[in-house]
Amino acid sequence: MKELFLLLKKGSKSALLASIVNAVISIIKGIAYVMTGNVAMFAETMHSLGDMANQFFVFIGSALSKKAPTKRFPNGFGRLVNLVLLGAVLVVGVMAYETIIEGYHHILHPVESKGFMINVIVLSIAVILEAFVLFKAMKETLHDVGIHAQGLEIITKSLANVNKAKPATKLVFLEDSVATGGGLLALIAVVISEFTLFHQAEGIASIIIGLLMFFVVGKIFLDNAAGVLGEADEIMQDKIGSLVLEDPDVKDIPEITVLKEGDEFHVEIKIEVDPKISLATADDIKDRLEEKIIKEKGVTDVIVEFDEDDNFSSWDNRKKSKDD
The missing domain is CATH 3.30.70.1350 (Cation efflux protein, cytoplasmic domain)
Incomplete structure (x- = not known):
């Protein structure tokens, strides 16, 4: 047990922080969805749940991958983080599918949602929290690749070097980029649905968020499949x-x-x-x-x-x- 705790201390801090933040966000969004029935909020709830589970698995995988080699596994456990990430993206894939299906149904049978101000406040808080986690992931990306930056350079240089970051950092970066963008998209859809008769906007936003989630799934899957096989850098x-x-x-x-x-x-x-x-x-x-x-x-x-x-x-x- 002592060895496990020591290993957990070596896990990806950005993944752990992102998992905790997304747990809080998913609870808030879930309550808002139950209260309002807003399909864009449902999409965001599923998105945050998927990210929470995914990033928690990443934290565990990144920690266990630091385990010292044994007689049975003389090459160590470095590829374990890739295996965990392959399993984790399946969770996001299921969430993405449910998000798209729910959005499709809403487009076919649009229903005016309630609680406009609740949706706006919850989504605004979520976007701010996601942006905070994304900024932390940007700074950790630069730390991974050994680049120093300040101000706006943190954004530009992290975007340019994200592919060189550690697998766990890269996943958090991609997921929270999509999460921040998805939150803004859901917020726009809520406003459009409230002030126009185009209630299908929420369903369209839900489908787009689901597709963005699938993009992350595909990207992370391909990167970590190569890692499991043993990729030359x-x-x-x-x-x-x-x-x-x-x-x-x-x-x-x-x-x-x-x-x-x-x-x-x-x-x-x-x-x-x-x-x-x-x-x-x-x-x-x-x-x-x-x-x-x-x-x-x-x-x-x-x-x-x-x-x-x-x-x-x-x-x-x-x-x-x-x-x-």
Whole structure:
């Protein structure tokens, strides 16, 4: 039990915060839906419930993925967060389906909802809370990728780098982006329905919110399916390769693999060196490179192999192939 609590302390803080906030929001929205019967509010209630469950699973998965390797699982539990995320998106998928169906029924049989001010107040509070969580996810995204920003740069730089963030952070970022946008959309639909005869607006908003939820499901599913299989991280490969080539004793890099498992990177690299160097010198090079690479954020283990210099630059050729 003590080990479990220690692991939970290492879980994604943004996912835990988002789960708690969405739990509160879903209760408030649910009460408002029961009181008013507003279908856009129903969509938002389902959305918040799905996000709450999803983000709680993400928090648990990100924590358990930090568990140390065992004899049975010598490679560790890094991919566990990807597996949990694959299961979590199924919850959001079911919620999205129900949201779309309810919106479709409302379009066919529009009914004027009640409690205009209740809906406006609840949705406004929800949008503010979701925007707060989204802003926290933006800051954690920048922390994940090692970028410092202030003011409006937090928004622009986090949007540009969200794909480089940890899986848990990325999921919270995407879900709360959709949640904030969905809340604003529901608020607009409520206003349109109140001041015009176009009551179908709430049903249309419900369908759009459901489709946005499906977008998140698809995006997260594809990203984490790749993570479960073991995805090579080309950005980190280029970064580590350039770092290794700065060493004066390294002539070339014919092979490099940086495998991403959850939040962790496993590095295997083959370097070419002068064939005349001694075994002691080679050992010094290996220790030096391992120490340098392991300092990179997220890198947990490094394997360095040697080969003699063939006077052909495989690394430069690799870079040219990528540019072409």
